[in-house]
Amino acid sequence: MLKTVAPIFLGICICLIGGLSGCNSTSSEQTENKNKAGKDTYRTGELAVQHGMELFNQHCASCHNFSENGIGPNLAGVTMEVDKEWLLSFVANPPGIIESGDARAVALFEKYQQYMPPFPMIQEEDLEDIFGFIHKFSQGERRSKNNRPGGLxxxxxxxxxxxxxxxxxxxxxxxxxxxxxxxxxxxNKMEAIPGNRLFLHDLRGKLYEIKNDSSLSVYLDLAETLPNFTDNPGKGTGFGSWAFHPDFVNNGLFYTTHNEPTGTAPADFAVPDSVRVAVQAVVMEWNTVNPLSGTFAGTHRELLRVDMVSGAHGFQELTFNPLATPDTDDYGLLYLGIGDGAAALGGHPYLCNSNQYIWGTVIRIDPAGSNSVNGRYGIPKDNPFVDVPNALGEIWSTGFRNPHRISWDLNGSGKMFITNIGQHSLEEVNLGIAGADYGWPEREGTFLFDVDANPELVYPLPEDDGDFTYPVAQYDHDEGTAVSGGFAYAGTEVPELMGKYIFGDISRGTLFYSEVDEMINGQQAPVYKLKVSMNGELVDLEKITEGRRVDLRLGTDTEKELYILTKGNGFVYKVVGCEEIVL
Known part of the structure; x- marks a missing residue:
């Protein structure tokens, strides 16, 4: 096992060869040294790269970095400059390569005066992950335009x-x-709707009703109903999200998001002509003739359509504020998280760092209104940018890379939580604040991000920090790769969770919590890990889902009890208790 290797030896080894990249790879990922074109191949899977980064930070970072020579050489670009077979053979037998007279090995030894025995016990899987991380980082260095120093x-x-x-x-x-x-x-999503019913959906098009906790019936199939529906390309395309109007039992209205091919119809929010469009994202309103029926029958209409630069980071959570009552301004207003569509690193950062564009925002609209440009929905008069020249009145807050989930604390604080999936370094839980700028693509978590530098790095905040709103809880990519929000527990069956905001990591399946009372704007609340058990035994979601990518989601039922979903295999688990061990 790699962890049995003395850190100094592994550090020296990687030090002599240079390299950085990956994190967790899957069984289907290519691990041969050469592809069909004869070029070296390295692992690119997010989990392989993350695992490689974790191993690098643990064993290699004390001697190596990617900006300058230290105890060992600067590793930036090593996987592009040196043949992979040489790198692997050197790790397997450093003295042998040096004593053979290999010019590179001899030069490194003469410069650093470090010599080590071979380490055949280093597992190939771990080494592949380390090189995958080094390679990915090196690619980031190559795309850097400014060679910014001080990266973390x-x-x-x-x-x-x-x-x-x-x-x-x-x-x-x-x-x-x-x-x-x-x-x-x-x-992708499971929650109760008005009328004490429970729904869940599959991105490939089906909206299910869950009955008696164990049976499913199809309420609506978007793939069959909408002729231009598509669930490709990307992991997030298809039937993205849904929200039932708080007065659904009387008005029969609910809303969905989905994707359609580029050019299906003119977009209400189009990118400039010079920018390539990968897919369109659409919000629909549905009106059922019988709100009590187990299957949908009625009409539908389009509210708005947005061009997306890629199939990633598109429409996310669609929701109503569950705390709003008919006598409040927020009642019946629809919130929608919209990602940057990968525009920030696709050469178009201006599309997602401004209140003049819809990408990278949370919007708030009135589906019953008509004062929008297309006349199909309303723009609430109390939205924060309504009176700002050239700004989009729909926007409620800005500065998100991928605002994945939105929820509210139902237990008195009324706090609104917005989870934001980061680039390569930080995952965020934010408090929702009207008019706030959460920083992307100039910030990632509580750190500076530079689109013109290596995207695998972040930097310390400058003294002239600007007017950004920072997360109230965060974790970096030693712990996971993509945050999955998240609910402040509001049930009654697990009292140990009261006062806690429960969230997790999509890829690894790790579960976390922070105390709601400690999640205060301008501060970062402590984050804690939760263990998981089934049938009285501790379990690892990564193992029971039989894949390194867990694809974790969280949901709630009609009683506000908490559920864990694993997206790729369709398993739905209920949190039925919480064992507290007195330390």
């Missing part, structure tokens, strides 16, 4: 500690497969 590979060195809490899970149901090959399902 590991912005939060301290590891998140496990709490004394263990969530007890019980499998409740398995959603039917929507494809023959993996991922068999793409389940």
């Amino acid at each position: 590979i590991n912005p939060i060195p301290d590891k998140i500690a496990f709490s004394n809490l263990t969530l007890m899970l019980e499998k409740k149901l398995v959603v039917p497969a929507s494809a023959e090959s993996a991922p068999k399902t793409r389940i």
Whole structure:
């Protein structure tokens, strides 16, 4: 095992060869040294690269970096300059390569005066992940335009500690497969709707009603109903999200988001002509003739359409404020998180760092109104940018890379939580504040991000920090790669979770919590890990999902109890208890 190798030896080894890249790879990922074109191949999977980064920070970072020579050489670009087979053979037998007279090995030894024995016990899988990370980082250095110094590979060195809490899970149901090959399902959201009913959906088009905690029936199939519906390209395209009007039992209205091919119809929010469009994102309103029916029958209309630069980071959470009552201004207003569409690193950062563009924002609209440009929805008069010249009145807040989930604390504080998936360094939980700028692409977490520098790095904040709003909880990529929000627990069956905001990591399946009372604007609340058990035994979601990417989602039921969903295999687990161990 790699962890059995003395850190100094591994550090010297990698030090002599240089290199950085990956994090967790999957069994389907190519690990041969050469591709068909004869070029070296390195792991690119997000989990392989993350794992490689974790190993690098643990064993190599004390001797190596990617900006300058230290105890060992600068590793930037080593995977592009040196043949991979040479790198692997050197790690396997450094003295032998040096004694053979190899020019590079001899030159490195003469410069650094470090000599080590071979380490054949280093597992190939771990080494592949390390090189994958080095390679990815080197690619980032190559695309850098300004060679900015001072980058941080590991912005939060301290590891998140496990709490004394263990969530007890019980499998409740398995959603039917929507494809023959993996991922068999793409389940994404589960929550109760007005009328005390419980719904769940699959990105490939089906909206299900869950009955008696264990059976499913199809309420609506967008793929069959909408002729231009598409769930390609990307992991997030398809039937993205949904929200039922708070007065659904009377007016029969609900809303969905989905994708359609480029050019299907003119976009209400189009990119400039010089920018390539990969897919369109659409918000629809549905009006059922019978709100009590188990299947949809009625009409639908389009509210708005947006061009997206890529199939990633598109429309995310669609929701109503559950705390709003008919006598408040927020009642019946629809919130929608919109990602940057990968525009920031696709050469178009101006599209997602301004209140003049819709990308990288949370919008707030009135589906019953008509004062929008297209006349199909309304712009609330109290939206923060309504009276700002040249700004979009729809925008409620800006500065998001990928605002994945939105929820509210139902237990008195009324806090609004917006989780934002970061680039390569930080994952965020933010408090929702009207008019706030959360920083992307100039900030990632509580750090500076530079689109013209290596995108695998962040930097310390400058003294003239600007008027940005920072997350109230965050973690870096030693802990995970993509945050999954998240609910302030509001049920009654697990009292140990009261006062806690529960969230997780999509890829790794790690579960976290922060105390709601400690999540205060301008501060970062401590984050704690939660253990998980089933049938009285501790379990790892990565193992029970039989894949390194867990694809974790969280949901709630009609009683506000908490559920864990694994997107790719369709498993739905209920949190039925919480064991507290007194430390």
